[in-house]
Amino acid sequence: MAEARNEPVRADARQNRARIIEVAQKAFTASGDVSLNSIAKMAGVGPGTLYRHFPTREALILAVYRHEVERLAAYAPELLEDHPPLEALRLWCDRLAYYGRIKHGLADVLHALTDDGLAGETYGPIIGAVTLLLRACEDAGDIRPGVDPDDVLLMLGFLWRISPGEEGEARAARLLDLVVDGLRAGAPNL
Amino acid sequence: MAEARNEPVRADARQNRARIIEVAQKAFTASGDVSLNSIAKMAGVGPGTLYRHFPTREALILAVYRHEVERLAAYAPELLEDHPPLEALRLWCDRLAYYGRIKHGLADVLHALTDDGLAGETYGPIIGAVTLLLRACEDAGDIRPGVDPDDVLLMLGFLWRISPGEEGEARAARLLDLVVDGLRAGAPNL
Protein backbone atom coordinates (compact mmCIF):
# COMPACT_ATOMS: atom_id res chain seq x y z
CA MET A 1 0.00 0.00 0.00
CA ALA A 2 3.05 2.27 -0.18
CA GLU A 3 1.89 5.29 -2.19
CA ALA A 4 4.84 5.42 -4.57
CA ARG A 5 4.13 8.69 -6.40
CA ASN A 6 7.45 9.62 -7.96
CA GLU A 7 7.70 13.25 -6.93
CA PRO A 8 11.10 14.58 -7.95
CA VAL A 9 13.55 15.75 -5.31
CA ARG A 10 14.80 18.96 -6.85
CA ALA A 11 12.61 22.06 -6.99
CA ASP A 12 13.08 22.73 -10.70
CA ALA A 13 12.13 19.18 -11.51
CA ARG A 14 8.93 19.48 -9.50
CA GLN A 15 8.09 22.74 -11.25
CA ASN A 16 8.68 21.22 -14.64
CA ARG A 17 6.53 18.27 -13.80
CA ALA A 18 3.70 20.48 -12.62
CA ARG A 19 3.94 22.75 -15.66
CA ILE A 20 3.86 19.79 -18.02
CA ILE A 21 0.72 18.44 -16.38
CA GLU A 22 -0.93 21.85 -16.51
CA VAL A 23 -0.15 22.34 -20.19
CA ALA A 24 -1.08 18.78 -21.03
CA GLN A 25 -4.45 19.19 -19.38
CA LYS A 26 -5.34 22.13 -21.60
CA ALA A 27 -3.90 20.48 -24.67
CA PHE A 28 -5.68 17.17 -24.14
CA THR A 29 -9.05 18.73 -23.45
CA ALA A 30 -8.70 20.78 -26.62
CA SER A 31 -7.94 17.72 -28.73
CA GLY A 32 -7.04 14.15 -27.92
CA ASP A 33 -4.27 13.73 -30.45
CA VAL A 34 -1.76 16.39 -29.52
CA SER A 35 1.85 15.46 -30.01
CA LEU A 36 3.88 15.07 -26.86
CA ASN A 37 6.57 17.07 -28.60
CA SER A 38 4.31 20.10 -28.83
CA ILE A 39 3.25 19.71 -25.22
CA ALA A 40 6.89 19.72 -24.20
CA LYS A 41 7.50 22.84 -26.27
CA MET A 42 4.46 24.61 -24.80
CA ALA A 43 5.67 23.72 -21.33
CA GLY A 44 9.09 25.15 -22.17
CA VAL A 45 11.00 21.92 -21.74
CA GLY A 46 12.74 19.51 -24.09
CA PRO A 47 11.24 16.22 -25.19
CA GLY A 48 13.75 14.40 -23.06
CA THR A 49 12.46 16.06 -19.91
CA LEU A 50 8.87 15.21 -20.70
CA TYR A 51 9.70 11.58 -21.38
CA ARG A 52 11.72 11.25 -18.21
CA HIS A 53 8.78 12.38 -16.13
CA PHE A 54 6.19 10.46 -18.14
CA PRO A 55 7.68 7.49 -19.98
CA THR A 56 4.61 6.92 -22.14
CA ARG A 57 1.65 8.88 -23.40
CA GLU A 58 -0.56 6.84 -21.12
CA ALA A 59 1.49 7.83 -18.10
CA LEU A 60 1.00 11.50 -18.87
CA ILE A 61 -2.73 11.14 -19.38
CA LEU A 62 -2.99 9.24 -16.14
CA ALA A 63 -1.11 11.96 -14.30
CA VAL A 64 -3.39 14.63 -15.75
CA TYR A 65 -6.42 12.63 -14.72
CA ARG A 66 -5.16 12.10 -11.19
CA HIS A 67 -4.36 15.75 -10.88
CA GLU A 68 -7.87 16.73 -11.93
CA VAL A 69 -9.42 14.42 -9.40
CA GLU A 70 -7.23 15.77 -6.64
CA ARG A 71 -8.05 19.36 -7.47
CA LEU A 72 -11.73 18.58 -7.63
CA ALA A 73 -11.61 16.96 -4.19
CA ALA A 74 -9.58 19.84 -2.75
CA TYR A 75 -12.10 22.32 -4.10
CA ALA A 76 -14.80 21.27 -1.63
CA PRO A 77 -13.18 22.56 1.59
CA GLU A 78 -12.09 25.73 -0.21
CA LEU A 79 -15.65 26.46 -1.20
CA LEU A 80 -16.92 25.82 2.30
CA GLU A 81 -14.64 28.51 3.63
CA ASP A 82 -15.96 31.23 1.32
CA HIS A 83 -19.60 30.26 0.86
CA PRO A 84 -22.63 29.08 2.83
CA PRO A 85 -22.91 25.28 2.64
CA LEU A 86 -25.73 24.90 0.15
CA GLU A 87 -24.15 27.38 -2.22
CA ALA A 88 -20.83 25.61 -1.84
CA LEU A 89 -22.50 22.33 -2.73
CA ARG A 90 -24.06 23.87 -5.77
CA LEU A 91 -20.79 25.46 -6.94
CA TRP A 92 -18.95 22.23 -6.43
CA CYS A 93 -21.52 20.39 -8.52
CA ASP A 94 -21.04 22.94 -11.27
CA ARG A 95 -17.39 22.17 -11.32
CA LEU A 96 -18.03 18.44 -11.21
CA ALA A 97 -20.25 18.90 -14.23
CA TYR A 98 -17.55 20.83 -16.05
CA TYR A 99 -15.02 18.19 -15.15
CA GLY A 100 -17.37 15.47 -16.33
CA ARG A 101 -17.83 17.06 -19.70
CA ILE A 102 -14.12 17.60 -20.09
CA LYS A 103 -13.34 14.03 -19.21
CA HIS A 104 -15.83 13.01 -21.82
CA GLY A 105 -13.33 14.16 -24.43
CA LEU A 106 -10.65 11.93 -22.97
CA ALA A 107 -12.98 9.00 -22.56
CA ASP A 108 -11.47 6.99 -25.43
CA VAL A 109 -8.02 7.07 -23.94
CA LEU A 110 -9.21 6.67 -20.42
CA HIS A 111 -11.33 3.69 -21.28
CA ALA A 112 -8.23 1.64 -21.95
CA LEU A 113 -6.88 2.44 -18.51
CA THR A 114 -9.85 1.63 -16.34
CA ASP A 115 -8.59 -1.90 -15.88
CA ASP A 116 -6.10 -0.66 -13.32
CA GLY A 117 -7.09 0.39 -9.85
CA LEU A 118 -8.13 3.66 -11.37
CA ALA A 119 -11.77 3.54 -10.38
CA GLY A 120 -10.97 3.35 -6.69
CA GLU A 121 -8.41 6.08 -6.96
CA THR A 122 -11.00 8.29 -8.57
CA TYR A 123 -14.08 7.73 -6.51
CA GLY A 124 -12.35 7.74 -3.15
CA PRO A 125 -11.45 11.44 -3.08
CA ILE A 126 -14.63 12.44 -4.87
CA ILE A 127 -16.84 10.69 -2.37
CA GLY A 128 -14.81 12.30 0.37
CA ALA A 129 -15.52 15.73 -1.07
CA VAL A 130 -19.25 15.06 -1.43
CA THR A 131 -19.44 13.76 2.11
CA LEU A 132 -17.79 16.89 3.42
CA LEU A 133 -20.20 19.17 1.57
CA LEU A 134 -23.29 17.22 2.55
CA ARG A 135 -22.36 17.16 6.18
CA ALA A 136 -21.87 20.94 6.18
CA CYS A 137 -25.28 21.38 4.55
CA GLU A 138 -26.91 19.06 7.04
CA ASP A 139 -25.32 20.85 9.97
CA ALA A 140 -26.62 24.16 8.62
CA GLY A 141 -30.05 22.61 8.22
CA ASP A 142 -30.05 23.40 4.52
CA ILE A 143 -30.85 19.92 3.27
CA ARG A 144 -32.86 17.05 4.57
CA PRO A 145 -30.86 14.70 6.81
CA GLY A 146 -29.69 11.26 5.80
CA VAL A 147 -28.67 12.00 2.23
CA ASP A 148 -26.10 9.48 1.09
CA PRO A 149 -23.04 10.75 -0.82
CA ASP A 150 -23.25 7.75 -3.09
CA ASP A 151 -26.83 8.65 -3.95
CA VAL A 152 -25.82 12.16 -4.89
CA LEU A 153 -23.09 10.91 -7.19
CA LEU A 154 -25.52 8.45 -8.67
CA MET A 155 -27.98 11.22 -9.42
CA LEU A 156 -25.18 13.29 -10.89
CA GLY A 157 -24.26 10.51 -13.26
CA PHE A 158 -26.08 12.20 -16.08
CA LEU A 159 -23.46 14.97 -16.08
CA TRP A 160 -21.03 12.60 -17.66
CA ARG A 161 -23.30 11.99 -20.57
CA ILE A 162 -23.88 15.62 -21.51
CA SER A 163 -21.59 16.56 -24.36
CA PRO A 164 -19.48 19.70 -24.10
CA GLY A 165 -20.46 22.98 -25.74
CA GLU A 166 -22.71 26.01 -25.23
CA GLU A 167 -25.89 24.02 -25.14
CA GLY A 168 -24.45 21.45 -22.78
CA GLU A 169 -23.51 24.14 -20.26
CA ALA A 170 -27.05 25.44 -20.06
CA ARG A 171 -28.56 22.01 -19.88
CA ALA A 172 -26.23 20.87 -17.11
CA ALA A 173 -27.03 23.98 -15.08
CA ARG A 174 -30.77 23.41 -15.46
CA LEU A 175 -30.58 19.79 -14.39
CA LEU A 176 -28.30 20.65 -11.49
CA ASP A 177 -30.87 23.11 -10.20
CA LEU A 178 -33.38 20.32 -10.18
CA VAL A 179 -31.17 17.97 -8.22
CA VAL A 180 -30.04 20.49 -5.64
CA ASP A 181 -33.58 21.72 -5.16
CA GLY A 182 -34.62 18.17 -4.53
CA LEU A 183 -32.10 17.89 -1.71
CA ARG A 184 -33.29 20.98 0.14
CA ALA A 185 -34.68 20.79 3.63
CA GLY A 186 -38.08 22.23 2.75
CA ALA A 187 -38.70 19.94 -0.18
CA PRO A 188 -42.21 18.45 -0.18
CA ASN A 189 -41.88 14.76 -0.97
CA LEU A 190 -40.90 11.98 1.42
CA MET B 1 -24.83 -10.04 -41.54
CA ALA B 2 -23.27 -8.97 -44.83
CA GLU B 3 -19.72 -10.31 -44.68
CA ALA B 4 -17.95 -7.17 -45.85
CA ARG B 5 -14.40 -8.50 -46.18
CA ASN B 6 -12.68 -5.96 -48.41
CA GLU B 7 -11.05 -8.29 -50.89
CA PRO B 8 -9.41 -6.24 -53.64
CA VAL B 9 -10.65 -6.52 -57.22
CA ARG B 10 -7.39 -6.73 -59.09
CA ALA B 11 -5.26 -9.85 -58.99
CA ASP B 12 -2.00 -8.11 -58.07
CA ALA B 13 -3.73 -6.36 -55.18
CA ARG B 14 -5.02 -9.66 -53.85
CA GLN B 15 -1.56 -11.19 -54.12
CA ASN B 16 0.01 -8.28 -52.31
CA ARG B 17 -2.56 -8.49 -49.56
CA ALA B 18 -1.98 -12.21 -49.10
CA ARG B 19 1.80 -11.80 -49.10
CA ILE B 20 1.63 -9.05 -46.51
CA ILE B 21 -0.48 -11.21 -44.22
CA GLU B 22 1.88 -14.14 -44.65
CA VAL B 23 4.97 -12.08 -43.88
CA ALA B 24 3.25 -10.30 -41.00
CA GLN B 25 2.31 -13.61 -39.43
CA LYS B 26 5.92 -14.74 -39.29
CA ALA B 27 7.12 -11.34 -38.17
CA PHE B 28 4.56 -10.96 -35.40
CA THR B 29 5.11 -14.40 -34.00
CA ALA B 30 8.84 -13.74 -33.90
CA SER B 31 8.40 -10.47 -31.98
CA GLY B 32 5.42 -8.32 -31.21
CA ASP B 33 7.01 -4.97 -31.94
CA VAL B 34 8.07 -5.22 -35.55
CA SER B 35 7.81 -2.03 -37.54
CA LEU B 36 5.17 -2.02 -40.24
CA ASN B 37 7.79 -0.48 -42.48
CA SER B 38 9.96 -3.56 -42.23
CA ILE B 39 7.01 -5.85 -42.84
CA ALA B 40 6.22 -3.91 -46.00
CA LYS B 41 9.82 -4.22 -47.12
CA MET B 42 9.91 -7.95 -46.39
CA ALA B 43 6.71 -8.38 -48.39
CA GLY B 44 8.27 -6.47 -51.27
CA VAL B 45 5.79 -3.60 -51.26
CA GLY B 46 5.96 0.06 -50.30
CA PRO B 47 4.63 1.43 -47.03
CA GLY B 48 1.80 3.06 -48.92
CA THR B 49 0.55 -0.28 -50.16
CA LEU B 50 0.60 -1.81 -46.72
CA TYR B 51 -1.28 1.09 -45.21
CA ARG B 52 -3.91 1.07 -47.93
CA HIS B 53 -4.72 -2.55 -47.24
CA PHE B 54 -4.46 -2.23 -43.46
CA PRO B 55 -5.05 1.33 -42.25
CA THR B 56 -3.79 0.66 -38.76
CA ARG B 57 -1.53 -1.77 -36.99
CA GLU B 58 -4.55 -3.29 -35.30
CA ALA B 59 -6.20 -3.95 -38.64
CA LEU B 60 -3.18 -5.94 -39.80
CA ILE B 61 -3.00 -7.98 -36.63
CA LEU B 62 -6.70 -8.70 -36.88
CA ALA B 63 -6.31 -9.87 -40.46
CA VAL B 64 -3.44 -12.17 -39.51
CA TYR B 65 -5.50 -13.60 -36.69
CA ARG B 66 -8.52 -14.21 -38.88
CA HIS B 67 -6.36 -15.86 -41.47
CA GLU B 68 -4.90 -18.24 -38.92
CA VAL B 69 -8.31 -19.23 -37.65
CA GLU B 70 -9.57 -19.87 -41.16
CA ARG B 71 -6.60 -22.02 -42.01
CA LEU B 72 -6.94 -23.98 -38.81
CA ALA B 73 -10.60 -24.66 -39.53
CA ALA B 74 -9.88 -25.63 -43.13
CA TYR B 75 -7.22 -28.05 -41.94
CA ALA B 76 -9.75 -30.45 -40.44
CA PRO B 77 -11.38 -31.66 -43.68
CA GLU B 78 -7.98 -31.85 -45.36
CA LEU B 79 -6.70 -34.16 -42.65
CA LEU B 80 -9.78 -36.36 -42.87
CA GLU B 81 -9.08 -37.00 -46.52
CA ASP B 82 -5.55 -38.26 -45.96
CA HIS B 83 -5.77 -39.95 -42.56
CA PRO B 84 -8.01 -42.24 -40.52
CA PRO B 85 -10.32 -40.21 -38.25
CA LEU B 86 -8.61 -40.67 -34.91
CA GLU B 87 -5.22 -39.86 -36.38
CA ALA B 88 -6.72 -36.83 -38.08
CA LEU B 89 -8.12 -35.67 -34.77
CA ARG B 90 -4.77 -36.08 -33.12
CA LEU B 91 -2.91 -34.23 -35.88
CA TRP B 92 -5.42 -31.43 -35.78
CA CYS B 93 -4.97 -31.09 -32.05
CA ASP B 94 -1.22 -30.85 -32.56
CA ARG B 95 -1.74 -27.95 -34.85
CA LEU B 96 -4.23 -26.35 -32.51
CA ALA B 97 -1.61 -26.58 -29.82
CA TYR B 98 0.99 -24.99 -32.04
CA TYR B 99 -1.44 -22.26 -32.96
CA GLY B 100 -2.31 -21.72 -29.32
CA ARG B 101 1.31 -21.29 -28.33
CA ILE B 102 1.90 -18.89 -31.21
CA LYS B 103 -1.12 -16.84 -30.36
CA HIS B 104 0.24 -16.65 -26.86
CA GLY B 105 2.88 -14.31 -28.20
CA LEU B 106 0.28 -12.00 -29.66
CA ALA B 107 -1.90 -12.13 -26.59
CA ASP B 108 -1.09 -8.61 -25.44
CA VAL B 109 -2.22 -7.04 -28.67
CA LEU B 110 -5.13 -9.36 -29.07
CA HIS B 111 -6.36 -8.67 -25.60
CA ALA B 112 -7.25 -5.14 -26.56
CA LEU B 113 -9.35 -6.37 -29.46
CA THR B 114 -11.46 -8.99 -27.76
CA ASP B 115 -14.13 -6.41 -27.04
CA ASP B 116 -15.26 -6.63 -30.65
CA GLY B 117 -17.17 -9.57 -32.01
CA LEU B 118 -13.89 -11.37 -32.24
CA ALA B 119 -14.66 -14.20 -29.88
CA GLY B 120 -17.59 -15.38 -31.97
CA GLU B 121 -15.63 -15.08 -35.16
CA THR B 122 -12.93 -17.26 -33.65
CA TYR B 123 -14.82 -20.00 -31.94
CA GLY B 124 -17.40 -20.50 -34.65
CA PRO B 125 -15.04 -22.00 -37.25
CA ILE B 126 -12.99 -23.80 -34.64
CA ILE B 127 -16.02 -25.55 -33.13
CA GLY B 128 -17.10 -26.43 -36.63
CA ALA B 129 -13.76 -28.10 -37.26
CA VAL B 130 -13.85 -30.06 -34.00
CA THR B 131 -17.41 -31.18 -34.67
CA LEU B 132 -16.40 -32.48 -38.08
CA LEU B 133 -13.49 -34.46 -36.68
CA LEU B 134 -15.43 -35.88 -33.77
CA ARG B 135 -18.27 -37.03 -35.98
CA ALA B 136 -15.83 -38.81 -38.27
CA CYS B 137 -14.25 -40.55 -35.30
CA GLU B 138 -17.62 -41.56 -33.95
CA ASP B 139 -18.73 -42.94 -37.29
CA ALA B 140 -15.55 -44.97 -37.46
CA GLY B 141 -16.18 -46.22 -33.93
CA ASP B 142 -12.84 -44.87 -32.78
CA ILE B 143 -14.13 -42.84 -29.87
CA ARG B 144 -16.96 -43.22 -27.42
CA PRO B 145 -20.19 -41.65 -28.65
CA GLY B 146 -21.68 -38.43 -27.31
CA VAL B 147 -18.48 -36.43 -26.93
CA ASP B 148 -19.30 -32.74 -27.07
CA PRO B 149 -17.05 -30.46 -29.19
CA ASP B 150 -17.25 -27.80 -26.51
CA ASP B 151 -15.97 -30.30 -23.96
CA VAL B 152 -13.00 -31.12 -26.12
CA LEU B 153 -12.10 -27.46 -26.54
CA LEU B 154 -12.53 -26.99 -22.83
CA MET B 155 -10.12 -29.82 -22.13
CA LEU B 156 -7.71 -28.39 -24.65
CA GLY B 157 -7.73 -25.04 -22.89
CA PHE B 158 -4.43 -25.81 -21.23
CA LEU B 159 -2.70 -25.62 -24.59
CA TRP B 160 -3.06 -21.88 -24.54
CA ARG B 161 -1.17 -21.63 -21.30
CA ILE B 162 1.88 -23.57 -22.38
CA SER B 163 4.58 -21.15 -23.40
CA PRO B 164 6.40 -21.63 -26.71
CA GLY B 165 9.78 -23.31 -26.96
CA GLU B 166 11.39 -26.74 -27.09
CA GLU B 167 10.11 -27.81 -23.72
CA GLY B 168 6.61 -26.57 -24.45
CA GLU B 169 6.41 -28.71 -27.59
CA ALA B 170 7.17 -31.88 -25.70
CA ARG B 171 4.86 -31.07 -22.87
CA ALA B 172 1.96 -30.24 -25.17
CA ALA B 173 2.44 -33.51 -27.05
CA ARG B 174 2.43 -35.50 -23.81
CA LEU B 175 -0.73 -33.88 -22.51
CA LEU B 176 -2.43 -34.26 -25.87
CA ASP B 177 -1.77 -38.00 -25.76
CA LEU B 178 -3.57 -38.13 -22.46
CA VAL B 179 -6.62 -36.31 -23.73
CA VAL B 180 -6.96 -38.22 -26.98
CA ASP B 181 -6.46 -41.52 -25.18
CA GLY B 182 -9.25 -40.53 -22.85
CA LEU B 183 -11.62 -40.08 -25.76
CA ARG B 184 -11.02 -43.52 -27.25
CA ALA B 185 -13.78 -46.05 -27.62
CA GLY B 186 -12.12 -48.71 -25.47
CA ALA B 187 -11.33 -46.42 -22.60
CA PRO B 188 -12.18 -47.91 -19.20
CA ASN B 189 -13.93 -45.22 -17.16
CA LEU B 190 -17.59 -44.19 -17.40
Place this chain on the structure above:
DNA sequence: TTGCGTACCGGAGAGCTCTCCGGTACGTTC
Protein backbone atom coordinates in the same frame (compact mmCIF):
# COMPACT_ATOMS: atom_id res chain seq x y z
C1' DT C 1 30.17 31.66 0.65
C1' DT C 2 32.43 28.41 -1.76
C1' DG C 3 32.90 24.02 -3.67
C1' DC C 4 31.31 19.41 -4.80
C1' DG C 5 28.45 15.51 -6.26
C1' DT C 6 24.75 14.39 -8.78
C1' DA C 7 19.89 14.91 -10.15
C1' DC C 8 18.20 16.87 -13.84
C1' DC C 9 17.91 19.38 -18.31
C1' DG C 10 17.15 19.61 -23.28
C1' DG C 11 18.68 19.23 -27.99
C1' DA C 12 20.29 16.22 -31.68
C1' DG C 13 19.03 12.36 -34.08
C1' DA C 14 17.56 7.55 -35.28
C1' DG C 15 13.68 5.22 -36.55
C1' DC C 16 8.88 4.81 -37.01
C1' DT C 17 4.00 5.96 -38.60
C1' DC C 18 1.17 7.55 -41.96
C1' DT C 19 -0.02 10.49 -46.25
C1' DC C 20 0.16 12.21 -50.74
C1' DC C 21 0.44 11.82 -55.52
C1' DG C 22 2.71 10.88 -60.14
C1' DG C 23 3.29 6.78 -62.45
C1' DT C 24 2.19 1.90 -63.75
C1' DA C 25 -0.24 -1.98 -65.37
C1' DC C 26 -4.51 -4.52 -64.83
C1' DG C 27 -9.11 -5.65 -66.58
C1' DT C 28 -12.34 -4.44 -70.01
C1' DT C 29 -14.38 -3.20 -74.25
C1' DC C 30 -14.50 -3.16 -79.04
Place this chain on the structure above:
DNA sequence: GAACGTACCGGAGAGCTCTCCGGTACGCAA
Protein backbone atom coordinates in the same frame (compact mmCIF):
# COMPACT_ATOMS: atom_id res chain seq x y z
C1' DG D 1 -4.86 -7.14 -80.27
C1' DA D 2 -5.20 -2.33 -79.29
C1' DA D 3 -6.71 1.39 -76.68
C1' DC D 4 -8.69 3.20 -72.53
C1' DG D 5 -10.22 4.18 -67.74
C1' DT D 6 -9.03 3.47 -63.32
C1' DA D 7 -7.60 0.59 -59.40
C1' DC D 8 -3.52 0.16 -57.53
C1' DC D 9 1.51 0.76 -56.62
C1' DG D 10 5.38 2.56 -53.97
C1' DG D 11 8.67 6.11 -52.86
C1' DA D 12 9.44 10.67 -50.93
C1' DG D 13 8.76 13.17 -47.01
C1' DA D 14 6.47 15.47 -42.99
C1' DG D 15 5.92 14.86 -38.39
C1' DC D 16 5.98 12.09 -34.38
C1' DT D 17 7.96 9.01 -30.61
C1' DC D 18 11.56 7.96 -27.83
C1' DT D 19 16.72 7.71 -26.52
C1' DC D 20 21.22 9.16 -25.49
C1' DC D 21 24.48 11.95 -23.40
C1' DG D 22 27.31 16.30 -22.65
C1' DG D 23 26.24 20.14 -20.06
C1' DT D 24 23.92 22.75 -16.29
C1' DA D 25 22.53 24.23 -11.88
C1' DC D 26 20.40 22.60 -7.69
C1' DG D 27 20.93 21.11 -2.89
C1' DC D 28 24.08 20.31 0.63
C1' DA D 29 28.06 20.42 3.64
C1' DA D 30 31.65 22.93 5.76
